[in-house]
Amino acid sequence: MTKTSGAEPAPPTLPARTADPRMIAAIVASALFMQNLDSSAVATALPAMARDLAVEPARLGAAITSYLVALTVFIPVSGWVADRFGAKRVFMAAIVVFTLASILCGRATGVAELIAARVLQGVGGAMMVPVARLLLLRQIRKEEMLSAMAWLTMPAMIGPISGPPLGGFLTDAFGWQSVFLINVPIGALGLALVAWKIPAIPPGNPGPPDRIGLFLIGAALALFMFGLETIGRGVVPQGMPQVGLVLGVMFGWAAIRHCRRVKRPALDLSLLKIPTFSQSTLAGTLFRVGAGTSPFLVPMLLQVGFGKSASEAGLVSFATALGALAMKPLARPLLKRFGFRRALIGASLVAAVGVALPAAFTPAWPLPLIFALLALGGLFRSLQFTALNTLAFADVPAARLSAATSFSGTAQQLAPALGVVLATTSLETSAMLAGRHSPGVPDFAMAFLVAAAVVAASAPFFARLAPDAGEAVSGHGVKRVAAE
Known part of the structure; x- marks a missing residue:
């Protein structure tokens, strides 16, 4: 110690x-x-x-x-x-x-x-x-x-x-x-x-910083992110991205060992003993990785696959934001009615369907229909993000909020990068297996289906939550307790 x-x-x-x-x-x-x-x-x-x-x-x-x-x-x-x-x-x-x-x-x-x-x-x-x-x-x-x-x-x-x-x-x-x-x-x-x-x-008075832990975590994240962001792009010499990924994993392993041994670590792994924080962070990261493919894949499909202009693709992609806005007033009553556990399971499965839907899009589909379906997908992803960001801190003591926000923020920042890697890897693998030099519409369809599977895979982890998880925040079960 x-x-x-x-x-x-x-x-x-x-x-x-x-x-x-x-x-x-x-x-x-x-x-x-x-x-x-x-x-x-x-x-x-x-x-x-x-x-x-x-x-x-x-x-x-x-x-x-x-x-x-x-x-x-x-x-x-x-x-x-x-x-x-x-x-x-x-x-x-x-x-x-x-x-x-x-x-x-x-x-x-x-x-x-x-x-x-x-x-x-x-x-x-x-x-x-x-x-x-x-x-x-x-x-x-x-x-x-x-x-x-x-x-x-x-x-x-x-x-x-x-x-x-x-x-x-x-x-x-x-x-x-x-x-x-x-x-x-x-x-x-x-x-x-x-x-x-x-x-x-x-x-x-947070005490002295964990300098060794900060160095190990910083080195792990920098090397890992460098590998993710450069692999397959040809912007650095061949082999360097793979070396960065391997070194990043090694530094990450050293960081985890260090943070488990010290009293006040740079990354407080003991927060994972809080079930609501653990499931929101780990299962939430899996959900975010799958959902994070859509902002990358949808504009690419519309431009590369369907030949739409950048402005058309951007405006159609904005449908997801409109769906998110529509969910804002609905999130609280839905979570109060169903509770975090059922809402997270249900929303992850419905969101998976929303992520998979663009796999069926063709150039013959009218843009207004595509817009409406993307808006529906944004609706349920917004509910999931609101629920995850709230539940993560529902049971965290006030004295540990700083550590929790740093931990959660680091996980959330990694997810979009992993989502882009998932999307590009799926596209390139599908095109390679089909013998195409560049991704086509069928390859985009495969990428959307892979991403949807990742989103759906988060549902069993949310099922591990207790039925009354986060009730103090959602208000779910309050009437039942009062009646008893």
Whole structure:
């Protein structure tokens, strides 16, 4: 057991409530929207960026990789930083860093300059996302958590879907620089609202950071993400992605051994002993991996398979966001009626059908019908994301919220990358087995079916939850208990 010195760490003192939790959720969500929008819009602007910077588009993929690596590496330390310096202060600083880095990205004149700015942007994003959730959780009661999380999860659904059409419009109308510069007014507004409306939480005493654990976790995530983001793209010498994956697994194994031995680890694995946190994080990651293929596959199918324009594909893909919005007022009554266990099992199975549906699409299908079916899929995925993000923290003690948000944030960041890898691997494998040089419509169909199987595979894990899991948050069973 690692020895520590000084007083026993203490959680920050909670402030008296002064604001509506829905308003707090909406304010911190503005920053999350900026981060999610940026992540998806940049991909649309890559060809124009490559032309201006006189490089191959494949090489410029490092602009996305560098951001994801920085984002993933710095998330584990975010909880400790928030406790040490105060969640509100750290959140505001993260918005400033992300916004300034966005300006530097828009002013970049070379690849190295752009990558450096993207790394800085990733540092800001890493502090912004989990600390925003922590800031909200420390301002609300358990019975308010579900409603607040429904507001907070909207950016996670809307940002990646609205990013491609908005990124395409901004790039065509004002140049690729505007994809980054749009963050300036959003960041300024979010910063002002946080400073004005959200109460400050005094810093606590989290104790010294687990430097060895942070290094091992950072190295594992950086190497693993590097391998995932570069494998099969031809942007680095052959064999390097595989080496990165192997080293990432080795560092990850060392990190797990270390975190099990020390008193206050960088990644608190003992949180997995809390059933609601464990199932929400592990089974939720499996669900997110499968569901994370859709934002990548649907626009590709419409453009590559059906010959639609980028703007048409982007607008049709936006249907998922509309479905997510429609679910917002329905999530609370549904979870109160069925409880987390039944809702998660049912929504995962229905969402799997929604992920599989595009496998049946053909160029003869009318776009309005495709739009409607995608909106239905977004409806149930939104319910699942709201339920997962709420249940994960339903039974976590206040003193361990910082560790829980860092753990959950790291898992959630890995899922989209794994989803893209699942999608590309399925496409390439199907095309190779059929003897095609490039993926066709049948290969997209196979990729959607594989992704749907992964989504459905999460249902048995949700079945392990207790029937009364998260009742204090959902309100399910309250009337029954009162009647007894």
